[in-house]
Amino acid sequence: xxxxxxxxSSGNCHKVRLVLENLRLPYEWVxxxxxxxxxxxxxxxxxxxNGRVPTLQIEPNLYLAESxxxxxxxxxxxxxxxxxxxxxxQVLQWMFFEQYSHEPYVAxxxxxxxxxxxxxxxRADLPRLRERGYQAxxxxxxxxxxxDFFVGEAYSIADIALFAYTNPAAxxxxxxxxxxxxxxxxxxxxxxxxxxxxASPS
Amino acid sequence: xxxxxxxxSSGNCHKVRLVLENLRLPYEWVxxxxxxxxxxxxxxxxxxxNGRVPTLQIEPNLYLAESxxxxxxxxxxxxxxxxxxxxxxQVLQWMFFEQYSHEPYVAxxxxxxxxxxxxxxxRADLPRLRERGYQAxxxxxxxxxxxDFFVGEAYSIADIALFAYTNPAAxxxxxxxxxxxxxxxxxxxxxxxxxxxxASPS
Numbered sequence: 001x002x003x004x005x006x007x008x009s010s011g012n013c014h015k016v017r018l019v020l021e022n023l024r025l026p027y028e029w030v031x032x033x034x035x036x037x038x039x040x041x042x043x044x045x046x047x048x049x050n051g052r053v054p055t056l057q058i059e060p061n062l063y064l065a066e067s068x069x070x071x072x073x074x075x076x077x078x079x080x081x082x083x084x085x086x087x088x089x090q091v092l093q094w095m096f097f098e099q100y101s102h103e104p105y106v107a108x109x110x111x112x113x114x115x116x117x118x119x120x121x122x123r124a125d126l127p128r129l130r131e132r133g134y135q136a137x138x139x140x141x142x143x144x145x146x147x148d149f150f151v152g153e154a155y156s157i158a159d160i161a162l163f164a165y166t167n168p169a170a171x172x173x174x175x176x177x178x179x180x181x182x183x184x185x186x187x188x189x190x191x192x193x194x195x196x197x198x199a200s201p202s
Numbered sequence: 203x204x205x206x207x208x209x210x211s212s213g214n215c216h217k218v219r220l221v222l223e224n225l226r227l228p229y230e231w232v233x234x235x236x237x238x239x240x241x242x243x244x245x246x247x248x249x250x251x252n253g254r255v256p257t258l259q260i261e262p263n264l265y266l267a268e269s270x271x272x273x274x275x276x277x278x279x280x281x282x283x284x285x286x287x288x289x290x291x292q293v294l295q296w297m298f299f300e301q302y303s304h305e306p307y308v309a310x311x312x313x314x315x316x317x318x319x320x321x322x323x324x325r326a327d328l329p330r331l332r333e334r335g336y337q338a339x340x341x342x343x344x345x346x347x348x349x350d351f352f353v354g355e356a357y358s359i360a361d362i363a364l365f366a367y368t369n370p371a372a373x374x375x376x377x378x379x380x381x382x383x384x385x386x387x388x389x390x391x392x393x394x395x396x397x398x399x400x401a402s403p404s
Binding site (some may be wrong): 049050052058064065066067068069070072073076077085086088089090092093095096097099100101103104139142143 | 251252254260266267268269270271272274275278279287288290291292294295297298299301302303305306341344345
């Protein structure tokens with residue numbers, strides 16, 4: 001049985017739960033509190049030398065890291081990963097967009113806003129993070145104005161990857177009111193089988 | 203014929219050239235100077251709404267963005283992308299590691315150090331970028347101490363993705379002297395068919 005080392009209020013970890021639930025795969029969830037350094041212990045670094053969650057245990061002593069690589073592993077061979085060479089690459093295009101142009105702004109703004117104390121000096125970063133985050137949301141909005149899902153009109157791991165931090169973007173101070181296409185898409189993702197809400201920052 | 207919109211001194215763009223040359227695929231290279239805003243013009247944004255290089259033209263009006271998605275598209279069906287579900291996901295794991303834990307530090311330090319004027323305020327970021335960049339290099343070194351290539355003992359698009367900014371890391375002020383395994387791996391990548399050097403920052 002798969003074992004997921006993850007933090008329930010992390011979007012990157014929530015992606016993995018969404019795929020497992022959608023595919024009805026049995027798994028055990030091991031809660032890791034990264035705020036307490038639990039992803040940097042000697043034991044954890046033996047599983048994932050990069051010290052990050054989520055980390056998937058496939059079998060004893062076999063681990064896979066990086067949320068989007070885990071999504072690909074779990075989804076391959078199902079409708080969540082398209083077979084054709086071009087749509088497959090387009091799914092990956094949006095997943096790399098997510099990790100490079102979206103997560104570092106939308107997710108990091110949420111982290112600073114929701115997890116760090118009100119007097120954290122990192123709050124000075126929020127205006128720049130929101131500017132770049134809105135740029136990513138603009139790109140998504142434009143793409144979704146003409147389609148229901150990110151690639152090939154079918155729900156895929158690209159949708160799951162982008163959903164994870166877009167849905168709770170308000171936690172980081174983003175206002176989604178003007179993003180009509182994104183809001184429709186969020187509702188379509190929530191209507192998928194096995195959808196579960198992410199835990200709030202505690 | 204493929205057309206690559208890229209900047210010759212960009213590691214993300216150089217990845218695409220390395221794959222095309224390795225696979226002996228014919229292509230046309232269209233130089234785009236991002237420093238002059240050429241990736242943000244109306245014409246460019248029609249090809250890639252995220253305004254980044256490299257962008258691959260597959261056929262008229264069909265474009266693919268994100269360097270690592272382009273590598274996957276070009277490499278699929280060759281030995282550069284392994285067939286098995288696990289090694290395939292492991293290749294993607296290292297490519298997401300590259301875009302999230304390596305490029306934003308190793309490549310951005312190079313950009314600030316080599317492209318921005320000596321009095322740029324962004325030079326204040328360099329110590330933090332180098333600290334995080336060395337963390338990524340440490341993870342790579344440990345992994346390569348036991349193997350010749352990143353996944354399955356075969357040269358893959360994961361090696362190409364990580365090579366692009368590791369090889370010129372000195373441009374960003376990184377000292378690779380203590381990374382013996384990385385240096386051996388860099389030499390093995392350079393020995394691959396079709397290897398070409400990246401252009402220096404001009």
